[in-house]
Every structure is written in structure tokens, then in C-alpha cells.
Amino acid sequence: MARILIVEDDENIAKTIKATLSAVGYESEIVSDGADAVERVKNSAASWDVVLLDVMLPTMDGFEVMRRIAPCGVSVIFLTAMQNVLDKVNGLKLGAEDYIVKPFEALELLARIEVVLRRTGKLSTELCYGDIRVDTAAHTVAKGAKSVPLTPKEFDVLVFFLRNQDIAVTRERLLGAVWGYEFEGESRTVDIHIQQIRKKLGLHDCLVTIPKLGYRLESR
């Protein structure tokens, strides 16, 4: 499972990020000082899959930290409270993979991290759930020994739930993650796909509907 370094000086924000990452099984560590962060990365760059870097740090600012750890080749996502374009451009120019604007919801953070992990090939391509095995590289789904045919979108929805188990996902978020935010269809689309997945894989008891919220794939 991915290892993530959290560089954030506000204690509570650091805690909330750690809690969010743990919810999907990522390992993480918190560092609250820029200089410390640089050291940690330099000493063990290979062990970190993603670094979440706050822009406003007390002694050394986030950009300076970025400059120093860029040579290590670690993927960095900036956390910033500012909306201004200049900061964003700056960060990306220095080599960051992405940026997240505070405040953010849990799944927002997780989605960004997933994108980066996929891009750097650190995302596991094999997912298991009970006797269901999914290979994201080969695009295959097997239940037991039999291969199960799923439409492309059904596949994506399944993978999304497998990666975010025990977390309630709203229709909006699912739509955004799988169909893209420009999609103007109804949220009925989501319901239909969920039904299909439940039917084809026998997940009626596991992929549950949470009233007023959305759906959740519960782990065994």
C-alpha cells in the first residue's frame, strides 16, 4: 500500500489528512517543519510514494522545500489555501504533480492522490474482494474462475469502490470520478450501473445503499 508523507504545520489539518488516508489504507507520517521534511525525503526518497506539501510553512516556505526535494524525484502534491494562479503555476513549474486547494472534502483528497499514484505507476493494478479479482491493466474481472463481462463504465465504477472500501460515496462524486465533471446526465445513470454490478457480481449485500448519502462497498 502507498506511503504518503504529510508536510503540514497546522496540527488539526495534519490529523484530518492522516485520518482520511488511513480510511483507504494508505500509510502516512506527519512532519510539521520544512527543514525536517527535506531531510526525511532526502534520506529515504524511495519509501515515499507521494508527498503532500503545504505551501505556508513557518520557517521554510513550501516552494523552497519543493526546490530542494525535486531532484529526489518524489511525487509532490501542494496544499494551498490561496486561489491565486501565480502560486499554482509556480508550484507546477517547480515540478509538482498537482495541487489541492483548502478546504477539501475527504474524497477530493483521495481522488487527487489516486491520480498521481496511477500516473507514477504506484497504484496497484490487482484488486481483490473476496473471490472477485480485478486486473486494471488487463481490464479483466473474474469471479472465482469465471470471467465476468462488464461495460467500461461498470468496470470503472467497480474499481472505484474497490479502492474506496468502507467509505460512503455520493452519486455526485461517483459521477465526477467515473464520468467526469462535464457529464450532464442524470444521477439515475449511477443507480443503473450499481444495479448491474450488484447483479453481475452478486454484491447485493456488500454494495449497500446508504440513505440520503449514496453507496458503500463494505469490506468483509
Place this chain on the structure above:
Amino acid sequence: MRLGRKIFLASFALITAAVTAVSGVLLRRDFSKRLELLQDGAAAEHSYVSSSLQSSLLQKRTDENVPVLDSAAVSYAVQKAVEAPLSAYGTGYCGAAVFTAGQGTDMIAVARTGEGEESRLPLLPDADSMTEGKCYSAICKDEDGRRIAVCSAVTAKEGKMYLYTVYDIDEAYSDFRASLITAAAVGTAASLAVSLVIFALICAILRPVSDMNKTLRLIADGDFSKRMTVRGGMEEREMAESVNALAQSVQDNVERLESIAEGRKHYVDSLAHEMKTPLTSILCFGDLLRIKRSVSDGERIEYAGIIVDEARRMKNLSSKLLELACADNMELEMEPVSVRELLTESTATVGPALRARGITLEYTGDDGVILCDRELFKSLIYNLCDNAAKASEAGQSVRLRSKAADNGMVISVSDSGIGMTKEVLKKVTEPFYMADKSRSRKAGGAGLGLSLCVEIAKRHNARITAKSRPGVGTAVYVTVPWAKIGGAVGDEK
């Protein structure tokens, strides 16, 4: 067209015109006078020839010893008379003719200089209309030049005769023409010279104007540090100094505005940051509580606890912001207040909150009357006490003092807490600045307390100063001017 060239052309044209006009007028007068003289001369010459004619006739009569001459003799005598002046030198006389019956008919004598045809005599009056003894003259022009012709009727024993004399005045005319040309040429040359001098002067005078243009252009393009060199005549120096004063003023204003804009941006950035930080924890923990399948009791208490803390922090921030905004605009209700009473009251209000944190608040000091807005001033005291408490540990104390001085009442709040370095002390009244972020945040602070105090002090014409030593403590002094005796409420704004 540029000014210099315009002036050059104008002065050249004007001076040429003036000089030419003046010399024209003067030369014309001279010429007229000369013509008059020539006419008088011609008339005199005519009289002379006329009397010479009479005496010639008399002489012939005497010679021939006859009372009346025959026509041949008359011709002879008259011819002699009209030829005689020709030999005289430089008089201008160039000929004469005598007729017995009006112009052009029955010519009995003629004499002339030079070659050529018979002079065509100008239109002189008819023989019949000529009165005896009167001379008639006219100026005529023929191929040799200008002439004055004079005629008169002469009566002799032999009969009436008409004498025409012609006088050469061409020289006068050619002189006049030559003078005019000379005057024009000299005038033009002089005018050109003068105009060039004027042009050079104008260019020299305008040089500072073009310098000024260059400098102002550079300043307008953004180089506010550009200045003109002050040199030259008084007007030049004045102009250069004025331009420099303008440039300095522009530079100062630009710098002031830039720093204000900078400050404002910084304020907004800080504000955004201070609001978004607690919101992040609230949003994310709230979301987790909502979507996680199972939340342990420990997790639930921790997450919810943080949500409440951060929400409190935001509450504090928004109320301080509101106070700050109101302090700027609010109408103050100033009244004379006893300092001791005010501070004793404050101790009673704020003391318990501090005691809960293990910090004692105590007050002693002088009394005096100051003019202040009660509520606002209390808010000031509370904020200072709060800051002092935040810097202190449990078991320490915060001392509230009042001391009467010459310039006003000095109220001080001091603690034995963590203290600040000189650098930190300088920045401490900046909005959102927190000397020890984590410590302040833990206590729910937003960094606005001191900005608020500074605003309130300003509205009261009071001054805030502070002294601090790291590890020893901090003391904040508020100097409030004395209430003027008999001063109206609300006087001091």
C-alpha cells in the same frame, strides 16, 4: 511646424516687409521731392529759353535794323536761341521746338540732343487754350527715357509763337529704381541675419523645454526616479526645480500607494488563510464522520472535538473581525470615566476567565478621569489581558496598573510570560500576526487582538507602546490623554 521655424519665418517675413516698406516710403518721398525740383528746373530752363528767344529776336532786329523781321530771319533768330542751351553742360536740357500755330504744325525751329525721330510731345494744352505767360508742363516717356516737356505761348512783334522745351529726367527714375532694389536687397539680407539670430536664441531658450519633455516622458513611462539637472538662467532653474518637485511627489505617492496596496493584499491573504485553515479540519473531519462505515468511539470523540475547537476559532475570528470593522466606523459615546472604577470593573469581568486557566489578574494604581467610550475601552483592556494570559503559564500573574503622568493616564498590562524578541515586537500589531502560532491557536486566538487594540486606542487619541524580553515577560502601555476640563463630549476624535 515647430515653434523655432515658425518664428524664424515670421520674423524674416515681418522684418523684410517692415524694412522694405519703410525704405520704400522714404525713397518715394525723396523721389517726389526730386521730381518737384526737376520740374521747377525745367520751368526755369523754359523761361530762360523763352527770354533768350525774345532777346535773340531783338538782337536780329537790331542787326538788320528793321522793326519787324521776316519769317526767314525769325527762323534764324529762334533757331539760334533754342540751340544755345544744348552746349551747356549737365543741365538735362535735351531739346526744344517752336511752332507758330500749336503743337506739331508750322515748326519754325527745332533743336535736340541725340538721334532719333521727332520727339512726340505729350498732350499739352491746345494752342488756343494757352494763356500768355503761363507755362504748362507734363512728364512723358519715350524710347530714350522720361522727359519733362514745357510749353508756353510767346508773343513777339512778328506774331504769336509756341515754345516747347524738353528736359531729360530719366536719371531720377533710374536712381529711384536702383535705390528701391538696393533697399529691398539690404533689407532682406539684414532681415535674414536678424531672423537667424532670433532663431538661434529661440532654439537656445527652448532647449530646456525639450529636456523637460524628455524627462517627463521617462517619468510617465514609469521611471519615477528620473530628475532634471538644475542649471542655466533663473527661469530654467525654476522650471527644472518644479519638474523635480513634481517627479518627487509622483514617486512618493506611487510608493505610498504601492505600500498600501501591498498591505491590503497581505491583510486579505492572511484573512483568507485564517479562515480556510479551520474550515479544512471541519470539512474533512465532518466528511469522514459521515462517510466512514465504522468510526470508533475514540475516533468519534477526537474528530468531533477538533470540529468544535475549530468552529470556536472561527467564531472568535468573525467576532473580532466584526469588532474591528465597527471600531473604524462606530460612533463613540465618550464620557468622563474614573480609571480606577473602569479597571476594577474589568478585573472583575475578565479575572474569572483567567483564573480558570490558572492565572491571577490583579490591579492597583492611581485614579484619574479620562474621556473614553466605556465599552470599547473595556474591550481594549480585555484583549490586552487575554494576550498576557496567553503568553503566561498556569501559576503566573497578569498585573494591571494605572499611573498618572503629565501627558495622560498610563495604563499598563504586564505579564511574566514567554516574551518577544525585538523583531517580533515590531510586527506584533499587524493583523493576523501571531508571535507563537501554535500557542495562540490552541487558546483560540486569531491574531487580531492587538490590531483591534491599536484601532481603539487611535479612536481615543491614545498611544500604545510595548516592552518585552524573551523569557522574562511583556508589558504593554496605553497612554490616554487627560480629559480636558470643560471639554465637550466627543471632542476628541
